[in-house]
Amino acid sequence: MSSFPCLVRSSTRGGEARFELGDPLVDAYLAFVAGRARANTLRAVAHDLKTFFGVVGKDPDEVVAADVFDFLALQRGDRTVIRISDGESGLSARTIARRLSSISGLCAAGVWCGSVWLTTEEAETHPVVKEKFLAATSADTVRSRSRTGKPARQLRSAWTDEWEDAETPMPLGMPMQPVLVDAALQRIDRAAHRKGSGAERLANYFVGQIVGTMNQSKSAAQVVYDMIDEFIEATQSLARQLET
Numbered sequence: 001m002s003s004f005p006c007l008v009r010s011s012t013r014g015g016e017a018r019f020e021l022g023d024p025l026v027d028a029y030l031a032f033v034a035g036r037a038r039a040n041t042l043r044a045v046a047h048d049l050k051t052f053f054g055v056v057g058k059d060p061d062e063v064v065a066a067d068v069f070d071f072l073a074l075q076r077g078d079r080t081v082i083r084i085s086d087g088e089s090g091l092s093a094r095t096i097a098r099r100l101s102s103i104s105g106l107c108a109a110g111v112w113c114g115s116v117w118l119t120t121e122e123a124e125t126h127p128v129v130k131e132k133f134l135a136a137t138s139a140d141t142v143r144s145r146s147r148t149g150k151p152a153r154q155l156r157s158a159w160t161d162e163w164e165d166a167e168t169p170m171p172l173g174m175p176m177q178p179v180l181v182d183a184a185l186q187r188i189d190r191a192a193h194r195k196g197s198g199a200e201r202l203a204n205y206f207v208g209q210i211v212g213t214m215n216q217s218k219s220a221a222q223v224v225y226d227m228i229d230e231f232i233e234a235t236q237s238l239a240r241q242l243e244t
């Protein structure tokens with residue numbers, strides 16, 4: 001990664017500007033921006049990301065929230081820049097907000113989420129498991145090798161409890177554990193709709209700790225709208241903090 005972040009400007013065959021920084025994730029994001037934003041926005045995003053990664057000195061997949069906050073603090077106190085408007089040092093709130101927007105755009109493009117879709121109206125999740133997810137708290141998940149042979153976070157149920165029992169043999173490895181348990185899991189799913197049955201107690205599925213916030217079944221579109229609302233709320237709150 002020695003050349004990252006090195007800003008290279010080139011042109012596509014169609015004559016449109018293309019910016020690359022030398023990292024596949026970041027360059028894919030810049031290509032995404034190029035397809036949707038005006039040339040000035042693309043240039044600003046490319047420069048903002050070069051500045052950000054130049055300062056944090058990390059690979060994109062190693063960046064954590066604290067790096068972003070450190071970066072913002074540094075930008076506010078940047079003594080190498082004197083503003084013409086008021087003669088003060090540090091970048092203007094508007095420039096910092098734009099840089100933050102460039103960084104959060106990159107992060108949003110890299111979001112990886114799974115569990116949140118499992119309780120949507122469209123999800124093919126077993127209805128009994130869906131109800132369990134909606135009622136579960138974040139403490140109701142467990143990392144268990146019981147389904148696949150590899151550790152995977154899932155809903156705690158009589159199934160995972162039985163596999164955790166000290167008297168129970170250890171799960172096999174991958175791929176032998178699925179060979180061992182798949183038929184049993186299918187039978188559990190088929191019988192789980194019977195209220196009060198052992199199968200109902202055993203039924204579970206993969207899910208992350210975010211299950212604690214999945215309390216209401218909604219459409220997949222609504223999940224996306226909620227994410228957008230949260231994003232707007234978070235960026236507005238950060239912008240307010242930058243102004244104070």
Ligand SMILES: Cc1cc2nc3c(=O)[nH]c(=O)nc-3n(C[C@H](O)[C@H](O)[C@H](O)COP(=O)(O)O)c2cc1C
Pocket residue numbers: 112113114115116118206207208209210
């Ligand atoms: C139903 C389901 C199946 C998954 N299967 C795998 C898998 O086979 N391999 C893997 O590395 N991660 C798997 N994951 C984890 C996701 O790749 C992703 O890291 C995780 O779901 C993101 O966190 P979140 O579920 O809290 O949003 C799975 C997640 C879910 C919900």
